[in-house]
Amino acid sequence: MTTAPEFVAATNCLPPGRYAMEPAGVERRFVTCEEFADSTTRAALWREWNEHLTLLETVTGNKIARAWISGSFVSAKIDPKDIDCTYFIESTDYDALDSEDREILQNLIDVKWCHKRRMRIDPYLVPLVSGLKFWQLEREDLFSPTARASFQSIGLYDEVWGRLKGEEDGLSRRRGYVEVLL
Numbered sequence: 001m002t003t004a005p006e007f008v009a010a011t012n013c014l015p016p017g018r019y020a021m022e023p024a025g026v027e028r029r030f031v032t033c034e035e036f037a038d039s040t041t042r043a044a045l046w047r048e049w050n051e052h053l054t055l056l057e058t059v060t061g062n063k064i065a066r067a068w069i070s071g072s073f074v075s076a077k078i079d080p081k082d083i084d085c086t087y088f089i090e091s092t093d094y095d096a097l098d099s100e101d102r103e104i105l106q107n108l109i110d111v112k113w114c115h116k117r118r119m120r121i122d123p124y125l126v127p128l129v130s131g132l133k134f135w136q137l138e139r140e141d142l143f144s145p146t147a148r149a150s151f152q153s154i155g156l157y158d159e160v161w162g163r164l165k166g167e168e169d170g171l172s173r174r175r176g177y178v179e180v181l182l
Contacts, residue, residue: 002019002020002021003021003025003029004019004021004025004029004030004074004176004178005019005176007075007076008175011164011173011175012075012076012077013074013075013076013164013175013176014074014075014175014176014177014178015175015176016162016174016175016176017176018068018158018162018176018177018178018179019176019177019178019179020179021178021179021180022180022181023050023180023182026046026069026180027046030042030046030073030178031043031046035076036078038078039078039079041080041081042073042079042080045073045080045082045083045120046083048083048119048120048121049069049083049085049121052085052108052114052119052121052123053067053087053182055108056105056108056109059097059101059104059105059108060089060093060094060097060101060105061093063089063090063094064087064088064182065088065089065090065128065182066087066088066179066181066182067085067086067087067088067179067180067182068088068158068161068177068178068179069084069085069177069178069180070084070160070161070162070175070177070178071083071084071122071161071177074176074177074178075175081120082120082121082122083120083121083122084122084161085121085122085123085124086124086125086126086157086161087109087123087124087125087126088125088126088127088128089125089126089127089128090128090130091127091128091129091130091146091150092130093130094127095127105125108123109123109125110123111123124157126150126153126154127146127149127150128150128154129144129146129147129150129151161177162174162175162176162177163175
């Protein structure tokens with residue numbers, strides 16, 4: 001499995017790209033490694049993220065396929081304040097949820113709801129197009145309402161998580177983020 005590379009000195013972030021990791025690898029690289037031994041927030045944030053993921057999996061029946069984590073948690077910052085995260089679920093699994101579970105899920109991916117409950121997670125959710133392999137996509141598949149919304153969200157979060165907040169010389173700088181394989 002991929003491990004995250006060293007941080008870029010100019011940005012203190014991962015080099016541009018998406019780095020696939022198992023949860024244990026994320027914990028080793030961004031929580032328990034010697035580089036973060038003095039952190040007062042990382043271990044607690046990681047516990048909160050795992051608790052949040054457990055809640056999501058309970059509601060969805062373990063249907064969260066993967067998650068993207070970005071922001072200061074996957075940077076060289078010693079004490080990040082939160083974890084920015086996008087979770088992915090197959091659209092058929094999302095559509096199969098009853099109204100009560102959907103309401104619970106909507107709360108779980110609401111930043112204000114999470115912060116009110118002292119979860120320092122900034123969560124988002126993207127239903128993926130179910131049952132389509134990228135090599136089987138036809139033009140009409142790409143423009144169905146479900147596929148359009150899914151692909152637009154994937155592109156949006158890839159773009160947001162891959163950019164730094166500041167600009168240098170009028171150009172947005174790029175950074176990397178982590179894809180947690182669940």
